[in-house]
Amino acid sequence: MSKKQLIMESALELFAKQGFEATSVQQITDHAGISKGAFYLSFKSKDELIIALIDHFMMQFTSDIDWVVKNSNNDTELLYDFYNAAFASFQKHSDFAKIFIKEQSQTPNEELISKMRHYDKLTDKIILSMIDRLYGEEARKVKYDLIYCIKGFIHVYSHLFLFFNLPFDLDSLCRSLAQKTNVLAKHSTIPFITEELFQTFTTEQSYEEVTAEQLIELLGQTIEEIEEPIEKESLTLLKQQLIEPSLSPAIVKGLLENIRNHPHCKWVSYLLRGYFGF
Incomplete structure (x- = not known):
């Protein structure tokens, strides 16, 4: 394990117990068994470390759901597979997922907020491509509302199994949410979020092509x-x-x-x- 990975794992354990703000660099280095100098060779600050952890979690979440949407050959199971990948990612990284959900609405750090928005927009893009593929013209008027309904399902049900220790049956959860999403897509007729409104949400974070x-x-x-x-x-x-x-x-x-x-x-x-x- 590299020194950088050791620092991230040690910090994650402390953040899970104490939160971001209550955990100091000194506590992280003591827990990892390294010097402060070694810490600052890997990260310029605690905020940079937090961003690295957010990147690590969100990169895996984003890549997992993107792979499912792009590689599923069965449209009837795509929603199930999508929800399965999303919740499996939260379950696999449950310690950090708890911190992430708690802290993202509380942090005053603009760089962290910007980072979270960036991944949120990437998620929007992936979900929109899935909606277009599954429903096409049928959901044209409500597809932007559907993006937020799907993200809402993930957010709310993640809270249930992360914070309330409910019995967690991933198969039942994914089949239930796939059914609910289908009902909304096929029977909703009154849109709230228009394409124009959706575009105003995305102007701050454009989907830049990597070179x-x-x-x-x-x-x-x-x-x-x-x-x-x-x-x-x-x-x-x-x-x-x-x-x-x-x-x-x-x-x-x-x-x-x-x-x-x-x-x-x-x-x-x-x-x-x-x-x-x-």
């Missing part, structure tokens, strides 16, 4: 951070593909599959899928 140069830099950083040979070699080949394309689409897709489930490769996998059009 090959940015991806090459990110791949280089990721290659240095991980140790697993298959993922490391796959990342190296993908980086070379960006520099000098020579691989077939099938091979590129296979390399992306090699890295998709590694927790520190999910984001670069998500970005590369978008770049290569998968």
Whole structure:
């Protein structure tokens, strides 16, 4: 485990018990068994560490739901698979999910708020593509309302199983929410959020396209951070593909599959899928 990963895991344990504000850098370094100097070699401040944790959680959440929407071949099960991926991600990272939900409405830090909004808009984009695929013209008038209904379902039901210790049957939950979403999509007739109103929400955070140069830099950083040979070699080949394309689409897709489930490769996998059009 790298020093950076050790710091993040130690901080996560303390944040889960005490919250962001009540946890000091000194407490984090003591818990991790490292010096303050070692901490500041990895992170400039506690806020930078918090942003790294938010990135780590939201990158995995975003990449998981994006993969499901883009790779499901069964439209009748797509909503179920989408909700399953969303709640499974919250369940897998439940300690941080609790902190994230609690703190995101309380933090006065503008950089954190901006970061949260960024991922929120990426989620909107993924959900909108799913709605368009499943319902097309049938839900044209209410599709923007549906985005917020779906996000509302995820938010509220996440609260139930994260904070109230309710019996958690993931299969039943996902089938129930898939049914509710279908009912709303097919029978709602009065929209509230119009396309024009939705666009006003997204002007602050545009969906910027990542460049090959940015991806090459990110791949280089990721290659240095991980140790697993298959993922490391796959990342190296993908980086070379960006520099000098020579691989077939099938091979590129296979390399992306090699890295998709590694927790520190999910984001670069998500970005590369978008770049290569998968």
